Amino acid sequence: KAGVTQTPRYLIKTRGQQVTLSCSPISGHRSVSWYQQTPGQGLQFLFEYFSETQRNKGNFPGRFSGRQFSNSRSEMNVSTLELGDSALYLCASRTGTGPYNEQFFGPGTRLTVL
Amino acid sequence: GQSLEQPSEVTAVEGAIVQINCTYQTSGFYGLSWYQQHDGGAPTFLSYNALDGLEETGRFSSFLSRSDSYGYLLLQELQMKDSASYFCAGNAGNMLTFGGGTRLMVKP
Numbered sequence: 001k002a003g004v005t006q007t008p009r010y011l012i013k014t015r016g017q018q019v020t021l022s023c024s025p026i027s028g029h030r031s032v033s034w035y036q037q038t039p040g041q042g043l044q045f046l047f048e049y050f051s052e053t054q055r056n057k058g059n060f061p062g063r064f065s066g067r068q069f070s071n072s073r074s075e076m077n078v079s080t081l082e083l084g085d086s087a088l089y090l091c092a093s094r095t096g097t098g099p100y101n102e103q104f105f106g107p108g109t110r111l112t113v114l
Numbered sequence: 115g116q117s118l119e120q121p122s123e124v125t126a127v128e129g130a131i132v133q134i135n136c137t138y139q140t141s142g143f144y145g146l147s148w149y150q151q152h153d154g155g156a157p158t159f160l161s162y163n164a165l166d167g168l169e170e171t172g173r174f175s176s177f178l179s180r181s182d183s184y185g186y187l188l189l190q191e192l193q194m195k196d197s198a199s200y201f202c203a204g205n206a207g208n209m210l211t212f213g214g215g216t217r218l219m220v221k222p
Contacts (some may be wrong), residue, residue: 004156031209043157043201043212056209090156103210105156114216 001027004093004106012112018079019107025072025093032074034066037088049074050096086113116204118138118213125219126192134187134216136202144205146178146185152198192220
């Protein structure tokens with residue numbers, strides 16, 4: 001079974017631009033979560049989608065948004081990029097039932113904002 | 115809200131045993147997970163404790179005490195490939211919060 005895939009793997013943008021990142025979960029997984037990882041703040045939860053609905057949202061500004069499609073693929077969008085948005089963005093999928101017992105992470109998208 | 119505290123760095127020698135502690139403050143807590151992340155790689159799931167006690171998976175064991183808001187990951191027979199960052203993660207309110215991570219360095 002293929003793992004979680006994320007595209008693109010690397011991205012360079014400038015301040016003020018917007019960016020869209022894509023995540024394809026493991027086949028059969030209906031829950032997709034997004035995380036931001038930085039050296040200073042660690043792994044921080046952005047949001048979780050399940051069956052095309054946002055189920056939870058972390059403490060991030062409204063510039064961060066996401067969506068999930070009927071095939072469970074998910075995208076996250078960051079508008080008006082700031083230097084501090086430079087990070088590794090990780091997507092994780094799970095079957096979606098029960099507590100967070102096991103999530104499967106993708107390789108991440110490394111975003112650099114200049 | 116939640117917060118999970120773990121040591122930032124631990125060093126041990128090959129073949130030894132190391133314990134990585136995690137203390138948490140949270141409400142509505144469901145369980146504690148552990149993830150391993152090698153440099154440049156994605157976090158991978160190691161274990162999950164929903165109940166108090168010890169869970170063993172090969173060389174790795176994880177422990178949870180809800181009354182003490184405390185858990186640990188125990189790595190036995192350390193190998194060089196175990197050098198990585200280890201994160202505890204608390205599940206509360208259907209949201210996962212990660213600790214700051216512990217960088218484990220295994221020396222020959």
